[in-house]
Amino acid sequence: MPIDATQPYDPDNIFAKILRGEIPAKPIYEDAHAFAFPDINPQAPQHILVIPKGAYVSWDDFSTKASDAEIAGFIRAVGLVAREAGMVEDGYRLLANVGQHGGQEVPHLHVxxxxxxxxGPMLARQG
Incomplete structure (x- = not known):
């Protein structure tokens, strides 16, 4: 169920539990600012999630509250993960859902x- 991106951070969300090691995830990449792992329900042949290590609900929350170092580190990590996975030559898509209308289901920023x-097209065309 989509969440309200303005809600307070929930430290019991699944990604917070992954970061604490309470739920296993196969690491693809990790540094001081980001953690990347395969999506458990892939929507494409390659589907990787990248999450910041800080407690941020959404892209809006992150861009408002994160330090410059966290923002730069996270964005660089997303690019590095895509490059290391061999996605650049043929191309890839980045998606960060925000809030109810954006379809965000986990209240921790994830790309x-x-x-x-x-x-295909970014959005299904409406009649």
Whole structure:
């Protein structure tokens, strides 16, 4: 169920539990600012999630409250993960859902990286 991106951070969300090691995840990349792992329900042949290590609900929350070092580190990590996964040559899509209308389901900022096939239009066309 989509969440309200303005709600307070919930330290019991699944990504917070992954960061604390309470739920296992296969690390693809990790540094001081970011953690990346495969999505458990992939929507493309390659589907990686990248999450910041800080307690941020959404992109809006992150861009408002994170330090410059956290922002730069996280954005660089997303690019590095895509490059190291071999996604750059054929192309990839980044997606960060925010709030109810954006379809955000976990109240911890996360960026999806999709690749491995043509991904089609960004949104389904409405009649």
């Amino acid at each position: 999806h990286i999709f690749a491995g096939r043509p991904l």
